[in-house]
Amino acid sequence: MASPIHDVIMLFGDSITQGGWQNGGFGHRLDDAYSRKFDVLNRGLAGYNTDWALHVFRQASQYLATVDEQKHAPRLRLLTIWFGANDACIKPSPQHVPLDKFTENIKTIVRMITLPSSAYYSPDTKIILITPPPVNTIQRSADLASRNPPLALDRKFDVTKLYADAVKSVAGEEKVALLDVWAMFWEASGSQEALSKYLSDGLHPSALGYDLVYDGLVATIAREYPELHYEKIKPLFPL
Amino acid sequence: MASPIHDVIMLFGDSITQGGWQNGGFGHRLDDAYSRKFDVLNRGLAGYNTDWALHVFRQASQYLATVDEQKHAPRLRLLTIWFGANDACIKPSPQHVPLDKFTENIKTIVRMITLPSSAYYSPDTKIILITPPPVNTIQRSADLASRNPPLALDRKFDVTKLYADAVKSVAGEEKVALLDVWAMFWEASGSQEALSKYLSDGLHPSALGYDLVYDGLVATIAREYPELHYEKIKPLFPL
Numbered sequence: 001m002a003s004p005i006h007d008v009i010m011l012f013g014d015s016i017t018q019g020g021w022q023n024g025g026f027g028h029r030l031d032d033a034y035s036r037k038f039d040v041l042n043r044g045l046a047g048y049n050t051d052w053a054l055h056v057f058r059q060a061s062q063y064l065a066t067v068d069e070q071k072h073a074p075r076l077r078l079l080t081i082w083f084g085a086n087d088a089c090i091k092p093s094p095q096h097v098p099l100d101k102f103t104e105n106i107k108t109i110v111r112m113i114t115l116p117s118s119a120y121y122s123p124d125t126k127i128i129l130i131t132p133p134p135v136n137t138i139q140r141s142a143d144l145a146s147r148n149p150p151l152a153l154d155r156k157f158d159v160t161k162l163y164a165d166a167v168k169s170v171a172g173e174e175k176v177a178l179l180d181v182w183a184m185f186w187e188a189s190g191s192q193e194a195l196s197k198y199l200s201d202g203l204h205p206s207a208l209g210y211d212l213v214y215d216g217l218v219a220t221i222a223r224e225y226p227e228l229h230y231e232k233i234k235p236l237f238p239l
Numbered sequence: 240m241a242s243p244i245h246d247v248i249m250l251f252g253d254s255i256t257q258g259g260w261q262n263g264g265f266g267h268r269l270d271d272a273y274s275r276k277f278d279v280l281n282r283g284l285a286g287y288n289t290d291w292a293l294h295v296f297r298q299a300s301q302y303l304a305t306v307d308e309q310k311h312a313p314r315l316r317l318l319t320i321w322f323g324a325n326d327a328c329i330k331p332s333p334q335h336v337p338l339d340k341f342t343e344n345i346k347t348i349v350r351m352i353t354l355p356s357s358a359y360y361s362p363d364t365k366i367i368l369i370t371p372p373p374v375n376t377i378q379r380s381a382d383l384a385s386r387n388p389p390l391a392l393d394r395k396f397d398v399t400k401l402y403a404d405a406v407k408s409v410a411g412e413e414k415v416a417l418l419d420v421w422a423m424f425w426e427a428s429g430s431q432e433a434l435s436k437y438l439s440d441g442l443h444p445s446a447l448g449y450d451l452v453y454d455g456l457v458a459t460i461a462r463e464y465p466e467l468h469y470e471k472i473k474p475l476f477p478l
Contacts, residue, residue: 021271023262032264
């Protein structure tokens with residue numbers, strides 16, 4: 001059955017994913033690398049935590065096709081799942097999701113694809129879980145204090161780290177690939193001060209930060225799912 | 240029927256379209272502007288003229304859904320058609336398509352969507368025809384001469400102008416919107432020398448050139464199909 005679309009890569013996440021189509025973002029660069037091969041779809045939901053995102057993911061035909069619908073739908077070849085930055089907000093932020101619940105939500109999202117009993121079971125879809133970047137609380141505090149009215153710091157370095165660790169453990173348990181952005185950013189910087197090179201506002205990646213994400217994501221594809229690397233995919237029509 | 244995709248905007252053309260997802264390109268900027276609203280799909284075929292592109296467009300389920308298939312397919316809300324840069328190559332280039340044939344091909348592509356008798360008839364799809372940019376033969380000659388082996392100039396300023404005029408007249412005859420990139424680039428520069436600001440190699444837009452294209456495209460949508468402007472489209476899920 002025809003559909004005016006190539007096979008797809010779907011990037012599911014919060015604002016850090018949604019912003020990936022701005023200049024230098026990892027989303028449009030991936031879209032460019034896969035041009036004439038796969039479509040790369042922006043499924044970033046700025047402001048969302050996993051509670052709200054899961055609600056959308058579950059009910060939304062714009063995200064997943066049911067097993068029945070899959071014969072009419074483009075093939076979802078790769079799904080990245082990148083949450084934690086908002087879930088890790090500290091109380092009383094309405095974005096806060098307790099760590100246990102966050103861990104369970106990430107697991108639920110993965111299993112919607114991988115469990116044979118799921119209505120959206122899609123055994124051919126490869127998954128990459130991505131950890132949230134470390135927070136630069138110095139940068140973030142300054143950004144929030146400059147707003148009108150000024151806002152108090154809403155995230156903590158150590159707390160976001162716990163959410164990153166949770167994503168890592170789900171990847172291990174569920175046997176899906178991991179892109180550890182938290183570790184990559186931290187290794188590249190080594191201190192909160194130096195993180196400002198890779199974060200634009202203490203929370204969202206800068207263009208340099210997105211470079212790390214893009215390179216890391218392509219390397220993860222090459223290592224874990226080499227058949228999906230853009231150099232391995234034949235263009236739909238001759239060059 | 241569900242499908243893991245939003246309504247779509249499809250950008251159909253040659254390398255000038257395909258390159259629109261590189262940094263600063265018009266494609267990813269449009270994709271960003273429409274995030275959480277429409278998906279913007281890259282259907283640029285570098286190197287193609289309208290003869291080859293039409294062949295692909297006709298047979299390819301990745302482009303158009305037939306009337307029967309449309310109930311399962313994402314809705315194609317807007318289609319841009321941007322050719323001429325390769326068709327206008329001078330003989331003996333294999334990319335050359337005679338002006339009459341080019342005009343007929345553009346008309347055929349438009350009518351595949353607009354004619355009720357077409358298998359791909361899609362009355363809700365809006366169309367914008369785009370004229371090829373003017374060629375800077377000074378820049379283009381230098382670029383081709385620097386290759387190994389050096390190549391002779393393959394395009395002429397006045398010839399590409401005729402292909403741009405042809406696109407313009409098809410837009411008038413077929414009553415679809417026009418984005419006259421040829422005129423925009425020429426008005427912004429005023430001479431072949433000054434065109435180098437808007438073209439990276441005498442043929443393809445530079446980042447500044449793509450800025451003009453992006454702004455012109457958004458303005459054309461606002462003027463001709465205001466209901467499709469990104470500010471008029473509600474996001475699929477609350478912000």
